[in-house]
Structures are given as C-alpha cells and as structure tokens.
Amino acid sequence: MRARLLDAAIEQFAHVGIGATSLRSIAGAAGVTPAMLHYYFGDKARLTQALIDERLLPVLATLRGWLESAGDDPLALVEGFARGVGEVVASHPWLPPLWVREVLSEGGALRDVVFQQSVPSLPQMLAQRFAKAQANGRLQAGLDPRLLVVSLIGLTLFPVASAPVWKRLFAVDDIPADVMLKHTLALLGHGMVRAEAEEAS
Amino acid sequence: MRARLLDAAIEQFAHVGIGATSLRSIAGAAGVTPAMLHYYFGDKARLTQALIDERLLPVLATLRGWLESAGDDPLALVEGFARGVGEVVASHPWLPPLWVREVLSEGGALRDVVFQQSVPSLPQMLAQRFAKAQANGRLQAGLDPRLLVVSLIGLTLFPVASAPVWKRLFAVDDIPADVMLKHTLALLGHGMVRAEAEEAS
C-alpha cells in the first residue's frame, strides 16, 4: 500500500504539480482514506521527501551510472546517453513532467532539494566527457564538444531522415520521440540553468 | 488596479503554478482585498481567461509578427527570431516559466486553451521558412533546415566562443543567456509536441 500511495502521489505531482495536488486525491487514486498518508508518511512534506529519496534520486543515479560506465568514446557516450534516457523515461513516465514542473521551473518545489543533494548535472557531465574525448583526439578537431550535446538534443527532437549516421545513433527502439523530447528538454534545462548560475558567481 | 491584479496573478501563476496559487495571495501581492478579484473578474476561471486573452495571446501574436515580417533571408530570419524572443522575454519575464508549467507540461491548465485558439507553432513556422529559403537557393544545399532550428536553440543555450559567426547572430544585447534559454526551451517544446501529435494523426 505504501508503494501504491507513492505511485499515486508521484503521478499526480507530475501531472498537476505538488502544490495543486491534495492528499485527498492521492488517497482517492490509491483507493484508501487520506489517513493512510499520515500513517505511512506523517505529513505532505515527508511524503514529498520520501518521493525524492525513494523514486527520484535512484532514477538520477541510474542515469549517472550510464554515463560513468560509458568510457570516453564519444559515439558510445552519445548512444549510451540516448538509450539510457529512453529506457528511464519509458519505465518512469512521471519523470519528464515532474522534472519540468518541480525541478527545472523557477519556484519549483523540488529545486533546492534536488540541487542540495549534489545531483550531478547530466548535460555538464556529458560536455566534460566530450571535452575529454576531444583532448584524447577521438573527436575531430574544430567540432565544439558543446555543439555535440546540442546536436544530441536536436536530433532527439527532429527525426532527421537526411542524416543516417545520427539517425542510427538515436534509433532508441520504440520510444516515442515526444517522450524523448520532454525528458531531454528537462535534463538540458537543468544543466543549463546551473551552468549559468555557476558562471555568474 | 485591474492591471495590477493581472500583473500579480500572472507572476504567481508563472512562479508556483495556477493550481497552487490562491486568490488571497494574488490580492495580497497587489495590496488589495480578495474581493477585488471578484469585482473585476468574477471567479478564478474568468481571471485565468482574462490572463490568456489580454496577456498571453498578444505576446504570442507579437512573436508571430516578427516571423511573418522577416522575409525569407535565412540569416535575417534567425537574427529576427533571436532578437524577437529576447525582447519579448525581457519585457515579459513571466512567459518562460508560465509556458513551461501551464502550456508545455502535460496536464498544464492552459494547454488546451492555448492550442484550441490555433496559436501557430513558432518552431514549425521557422522550419517552414528555412525550407522555403533553401528551395530558393539562399541556403547552402545539404544543410537540413531542421538542423538550423536545432542549432538556433543550441547556440542560444551555449555561449559558443569558437563559432564567431553564430555568436554574432545571437548577441542579443544584454539579455541574459538563461532567460533566452528558458523561453527557447518553452517555445521549442510547444512546437515539438504539436508536430509529433500531428505526425501521429
């Protein structure tokens, strides 16, 4: 039941936002009484924290693991990232909307929490690894590593029939492009906002 | 006062979401009593509708106007788009977060309303115009117009010191890069989601 409550909660949090979600509707979606939420989590804040600890952070750790185990071959890196994002999004459909609403957005309720727990910025990691690959000569000189990241995103958005190489890299099985889109946008946004903030300080 | 209420409302709607914003906090931010909202708008739904009609749609029309008057010279098109987005975002800082939260996001409260009113997808318009420019021979063959759109976004996100031409195109005066980012993400997301939906049908 605890798990079902977490399921219902994260689904609604992602769909309409944390602030706009009532404990009643969460309990209702799980088919139980609102008192169950108090029984298992205490209050809304601790429910949210449980969601972060038990659902959000593990997923981010998974994505990070993909990057860390990808070596520094740029093509493997890109493919691993695309595939990893695709699989994660396919199995956790709540991630993109939740990320956009509550982490990426200004005033998002999870923004500080997620950032404080030193979740690494995935796009930043990607960019660093591309830079490293370039330093190792595995990336043709003159191609800015950052442009690679950009292309990664762009080619996730557009089905580019005229670029077969890229298309092969981004043929992430049967995951719809718009799902890929939303998640990639969210990830990108996350990293960019942080990068800007760090640059300013 | 009506205008000040709209200001306060759109600011909070953008910042914490429509569902999570109370009429009391809107009135409080405007320094008046909640009854003023009833006096001017009736209820929350009509307040939201007024916000759409009087604030959101005019801004979108402005952006569309820039595109329509840009001709089909690709460089002018890109520059005009970047400048237009920059100016709009600078004068309407609530647009990016509101767009991400309530239009782009699944379950966003403004999603259906905005789409129903046949707001044109800016990225789609951009892509079409690039295609036209390419057909007219003004764009070097082999460069997919869609990639241009992607690069436009990418170069808005990353300060690409190694690509002076692009950098010149995107030197949008003193508009911070992260502001450009958020809005571009939002615009992009809007267009992409619609494009995918139309492709599927």
Added chain:
DNA sequence: TGTATATAATTAAACAATGAATTAATTTAT
C-alpha cells in the same frame, strides 16, 4: 465655484467547501 448625487472602487465580514492533520475506533493479518 460649491454642493449634491450618482457611479465606481474598495473594504470588511462572513459562508460554504476543501485541505491538512490528528485521534480513536475498527478491521485484518500474524
């Protein structure tokens, strides 16, 4: 010009509905 009067703008107060949070009682499982 000054004053009365009507209209607009604003507040104060209150209502019903919903929300979060808690407690005690009841069921279910072990």
Added chain:
DNA sequence: ATAAATTAATTCATTGTTTAATTATATACA
C-alpha cells in the same frame, strides 16, 4: 492475542466566493 493496517470521525486552517457596507471619484446642477 497481539500487532499492523485501515477506516470513520473530528479539528483547525485555508480557499473560493459572495454580500453588505464604506470610501473615493466623477458628474450634474445651482
């Protein structure tokens, strides 16, 4: 029979909404 799980019922704060009363603003008239 003991503990865990679940519900019913309750409390208190907040929200959306409305009404009546009050203040300001404009308009008309002497």
